[in-house]
Amino acid sequence: MPCLLIIKTMKDKICIITGATSGMGLATAVALAGMGATLGLVCRNREKGETVLKSIIEKTKNNKIELFIADLSSQAEIRKLAIEIKTKFPVINVLVNNAGGINHKRITTIDGFELTFAVNHLAYFLLTNLLLENLKAAPKARIISVASIASNYGKINFNDLNFEKRYDSFKVYAQSKLANIIFTYELARRLQGTNITANCLHPGMVKTRFATDMKNNYFGFFWKLINPILITAEKGAETAIWLASSPDAEGISGKYFKEKKEIKSIRSSYNPDIQKRLWEISEKFCNL
Numbered sequence: 396m397p398c399l400l401i402i403k404t405m406k407d408k409i410c411i412i413t414g415a416t417s418g419m420g421l422a423t424a425v426a427l428a429g430m431g432a433t434l435g436l437v438c439r440n441r442e443k444g445e446t447v448l449k450s451i452i453e454k455t456k457n458n459k460i461e462l463f464i465a466d467l468s469s470q471a472e473i474r475k476l477a478i479e480i481k482t483k484f485p486v487i488n489v490l491v492n493n494a495g496g497i498n499h500k501r502i503t504t505i506d507g508f509e510l511t512f513a514v515n516h517l518a519y520f521l522l523t524n525l526l527l528e529n530l531k532a533a534p535k536a537r538i539i540s541v542a543s544i545a546s547n548y549g550k551i552n553f554n555d556l557n558f559e560k561r562y563d564s565f566k567v568y569a570q571s572k573l574a575n576i577i578f579t580y581e582l583a584r585r586l587q588g589t590n591i592t593a594n595c596l597h598p599g600m601v602k603t604r605f606a607t608d609m610k611n612n613y614f615g616f617f618w619k620l621i622n623p624i625l626i627t628a629e630k631g632a633e634t635a636i637w638l639a640s641s642p643d644a645e646g647i648s649g650k651y652f653k654e655k656k657e658i659k660s661i662r663s664s665y666n667p668d669i670q671k672r673l674w675e676i677s678e679k680f681c682n683l
Contacts, residue, residue, distance in 0.1 A: 405430035405640050409484045409533075413437040413467065413522070414494025416447045419541065419598055422632035423491055423639070424460075425451055430640055433459040435480055435487075437494065439466050467494050467518040468504040470681060477525035487529040489639045492519040492540040495571070501562040508680065509557040511564075515571035520578055521681040530591050535645070538582065538593040539638045542575035542651065546597075547661050549573030551673055574673060576651055576660045581670040583649030592648035594638050598631035599653070 410427050414420035415436035428434055428451050436451075438444035444462045452458050461483055465476035480487070495515040502510040508517060519540055530536040549569030552558070558567050579595040586593060637655045638644050651660045663669060677683075 404642060405432040408432045408488040408640075409435065409486060410489040410491065410639060411435040411437065411480060411484070411487055411526070412491040412493060413518070416440070416443050418628045419632040419635065420491075420493040421447060421451075422628040423493065423635050425454055426629075426632065426636045427489075427639060428452075428455040428457040428460060431457065432489075432640075433461075433484075435461050435463055435484060437463045437465055437467075437476065439464070467522075468506075468510055468513050470506050470517070470521060473518060473521050474525065477522060480526065481529050485529060486532045487526060488533045488536050490523060490526060490530060490536075490538045491635060491639060492523065492538070492575075493635070494518065495541065497564055497568040499564050501558060503557075509559075509562075509567065511567045511571050512556060512558075512574070515568070516574040516578065517677060517680055519575060520677045521683070523582065524681070524683055527591070531589060534590060536591045537639060537644070538579075538591060539635055540575050540579050540593070540595040541635060542579070542595040542597060543568075543572040544597045544653070545569045546573035546576055546664070549661075550663070551577065551669060553672065553676070556676070573661070573664060576664045577670050577673050578677070579651070580649050580664065581674045584670075586648070592644075592646065594644070594647060594650050594652060596634045596638065596652040597658070598634060600625050 405427060410432045412420055412424050412434065415424045416438040424434055424436055436444065436448065441464050444464060448460055448462050451460060463476055463479055465472045467473060498511050504510055504513045506513065523538060545568055549572060551570060551573060576595050579593050583593040634652050634655050638652065650657045652658065
């Protein structure tokens with residue numbers, strides 16, 4: 396009976412998911428499509444995206460799925476993406492910020508930012524802000540951002556956000572995941588009194604394509620070592636799916652979850668000065 400309630404709840408809902416062609420993004424898309432939601436899938440590669448789209452339709456018998464192509468490391472492409480999404484879906488009920496990764500060497504984007512920070516944080520920040528009006532157009536809307544417990548080892552390095560001085564792949568990743576949590580807390584505060592909630596989550600240690608190019612450093616070695624005990628993408632996606640669809644998550648905002656339960660993030664993430672400062676710097680970096 397609870398399952399039928401969720402299906403009925405999602406039948407007329409519009410859900411946007413980034414990083415939807417593999418791992419947890421794909422698992423989230425399959426689950427929400429199976430609940431009857433209309434999906435907007437954001438991916439980087441059109442050929443792969445079209446293959447995944449057909450696969451989801453075959454699995455769920457739900458053909459209410461649109462494909463959007465964008466490289467989320469490029470702010471110009473994010474802006475173009477936002478226009479396409481807003482045109483197709485004037486009302487958005489759910490936004491799942493899922494796309495992300497880790498890079499074994501320092502790479503700069505076309506906008507001049509370090510790649511991990513750009514994709515894992517700035518893309519969340521910019522796309523969410525550009526879609527806010529469409530989310531506000533829904534009776535109720537939810538923003539879900541996939542963070543990580545790696546944030547516990549992170550620090551927002553305001554003096555060198557782009558790690559120009561000394562690059563360390565894990566520290567860069569940890570900073571970006573901490574930024575996801577801080578962004579969520581500040582976003583929820585700014586959205587108080589509106590119809591939109593904002594939450595983030597740690598999915599668990601998930602067996603996906605994450606860190607597959609990290610073969611020659613300590614983090615890649617560690618990830619390969621623990622690979623046999625990692626959970627499936629479907630298991631990792633359960634909290635994101637719950638936050639997107641469950642009546643039990645309605646009205647909850649500004650929280651950090653693991654296994655569908657609220658958990659605490661590190662102390663620095665609750666600092667209002669850090670929250671405000673990261674938001675203002677992100678606005679500047681994104682020309683908002």
